[in-house]
Amino acid sequence: MSGHGQPIPMTARPGHPLSGVAHVPGDKSISHRSLILGALSVGETRVTGLLEGEDVLDTAKAMRAFGAEVEKQGDTWSVHGVGVGGFAEPSDVIDCGNSGTGVRLVMGCMATTAITATFTGDASLRGRPMGRVTEPLALFGAQSFGRQGGRLPMTVVGARDPLPVTYALPVPSAQVKSAVLLAGLNAPGETVVIEREATRDHTERMLRGFGAEVRVEDSAEGRAITLVGQPELRAQSIVVPRDPSSAAFPVCAGLVVPGSDVLVPNIGLNPTRAGLFETLREMGADLTFEGLRDEGGEPVADLRARFSGALRGVEVPPERAASMIDEYPILSVVAAFAEGPTVMRGVRELRVKESDRIDAMAVLLRAAGVEVEEGPDWMIVHGRGAEGVEGGATVSTRLDHRIAMSGLILGMAARRGLGIDDGSPIATSFPAFETLMAGLGAALVRG
Numbered sequence: 001m002s003g004h005g006q007p008i009p010m011t012a013r014p015g016h017p018l019s020g021v022a023h024v025p026g027d028k029s030i031s032h033r034s035l036i037l038g039a040l041s042v043g044e045t046r047v048t049g050l051l052e053g054e055d056v057l058d059t060a061k062a063m064r065a066f067g068a069e070v071e072k073q074g075d076t077w078s079v080h081g082v083g084v085g086g087f088a089e090p091s092d093v094i095d096c097g098n099s100g101t102g103v104r105l106v107m108g109c110m111a112t113t114a115i116t117a118t119f120t121g122d123a124s125l126r127g128r129p130m131g132r133v134t135e136p137l138a139l140f141g142a143q144s145f146g147r148q149g150g151r152l153p154m155t156v157v158g159a160r161d162p163l164p165v166t167y168a169l170p171v172p173s174a175q176v177k178s179a180v181l182l183a184g185l186n187a188p189g190e191t192v193v194i195e196r197e198a199t200r201d202h203t204e205r206m207l208r209g210f211g212a213e214v215r216v217e218d219s220a221e222g223r224a225i226t227l228v229g230q231p232e233l234r235a236q237s238i239v240v241p242r243d244p245s246s247a248a249f250p251v252c253a254g255l256v257v258p259g260s261d262v263l264v265p266n267i268g269l270n271p272t273r274a275g276l277f278e279t280l281r282e283m284g285a286d287l288t289f290e291g292l293r294d295e296g297g298e299p300v301a302d303l304r305a306r307f308s309g310a311l312r313g314v315e316v317p318p319e320r321a322a323s324m325i326d327e328y329p330i331l332s333v334v335a336a337f338a339e340g341p342t343v344m345r346g347v348r349e350l351r352v353k354e355s356d357r358i359d360a361m362a363v364l365l366r367a368a369g370v371e372v373e374e375g376p377d378w379m380i381v382h383g384r385g386a387e388g389v390e391g392g393a394t395v396s397t398r399l400d401h402r403i404a405m406s407g408l409i410l411g412m413a414a415r416r417g418l419g420i421d422d423g424s425p426i427a428t429s430f431p432a433f434e435t436l437m438a439g440l441g442a443a444l445v446r447g
């Protein structure tokens with residue numbers, strides 16, 4: 001839904017150690033893909049553990065607009081798909097709200113069907129670049145007409161006789177990779193995407209799970225993913241794992257709030273998503289993976305985060321960026337409490353998320369008394385270590401859920417707490433955040 005209603009000012013105060021068990025919601029990336037691949041399949045896909053955040057609910061609405069039946073029955077979501085190439089033309093504008101993943105993946109999966117759809121979103125999404133998706137979609141024969149700079153609202157006219165495509169990603173983006181692969185579903189022959197840096201691989205894995213033929217080969221140019229077009233996707237039963245990007249918030253809170261001991265069970269540690277946890281361990285965090293096991297071919301563990309007061313700054317390897325791209329805002333909060341500088345390079349993509357996250361975090365941390373340096377694709381946070389973080393400010397969250405949650409966690413550990421002007425975007429990815437953090441003992445108030 002465009003817009004988030006009334007802003008919800010919130011304040012986090014220090015002095016309360018966090019303890020207990022935090023069950024975070026379902027993975028956002030896998031939730032979007034479950035609905036989309038279910039809608040492109042023949043038969044009924046049943047999904048449990050779906051993230052019921054605004055981003056994913058907007059994708060559910062979009063799938064209904066293209067003709068799939070999507071409904072919730074008890075704890076299970078049911079999707080009756082229309083099959084590859086079976087999308088109907090929506091009768092109204094598709095509003096993807098705050099979700100880059102939603103709009104880019106849905107554009108991909110309609111772009112090789114002879115229908116037209118117009119997309120929009122909230123003020124944040126209308127400011128984000130769509131050319132990165134419409135350029136490869138044009139190679140299939142799709143046309144697009146948007147605002148200047150490739151911005152929403154945008155109309156996509158699907159290709160009548162799509163051609164298969166070979167495309168080398170110019171940016172490390174799983175959203176672009178996925179849009180091209182989803183478009184390739186309804187093109188004859190083989191569609192190939194080549195990525196220099198491995199990004200999250202849920203689309204490849206799930207396409208295989210739904211019965212498509214997907215090959216992955218490593219070559220000198222990078223990772224080549226080949227999809228054989230026009231498969232009949234078969235409906236599946238999906239259990240969505242819990243989201244490591246949401247787990248990052250209670251985990252990092254446990255590391256920076258004195259006296260804390262927090263358990264976050266059942267978190268997927270797919271290597272294309274787990275870069276933050278590796279980085280935190282390099283910083284000397286008391287973070288353990290309990291009951292490490294294999295579930296559905298992916299490593300899963302219960303994460304236990306304990307405050308130790310012994311965090312040190314590190315240099316995050318740029319090649320790790322894709323595996324923790326959504327976690328830099330909360331990492332920069334942990335870095336503020338560590339001893340010495342934390343250097344983050346190769347993070348240009350942060351500038352085109354729900355907000356310019358380098359700028360948003362630099363402004364937030366400086367307002368809290370932390371020194372930050374930044375450049376086009378880098379940021380250095382000068383950790384305060386034993387001196388502690390002052391806090392005390394009220395900062396703008398810029399329609400960005402991750403900035404909002406990162407600000408509140410900083411406030412739980414800073415001497416004078418921290419206020420945010422609007423916590424409403426948190427509902428896009430983590431609607432239970434406030435209740436869950438309060439359940440651990442955090443002092444969070446509205447206003």
Ligand SMILES: O=C(O)C1=C[C@@H](OP(=O)(O)O)[C@@H](O)[C@H](O)C1
Pocket residue numbers: 028029030101172173174175176178199200325326349
């Ligand atoms: O494919 C996905 O589900 C996502 C990919 C990432 O975006 P990019 O692929 O644009 O980096 C990430 O930031 C987003 O939250 C989810």
Ligand SMILES: C=C(OP(=O)(O)O)C(=O)O
Pocket residue numbers: 098099100101102326353354402429
């Ligand atoms: C970048 C994010 O999401 P999206 O691109 O789907 O809006 C995010 O959740 O941090």
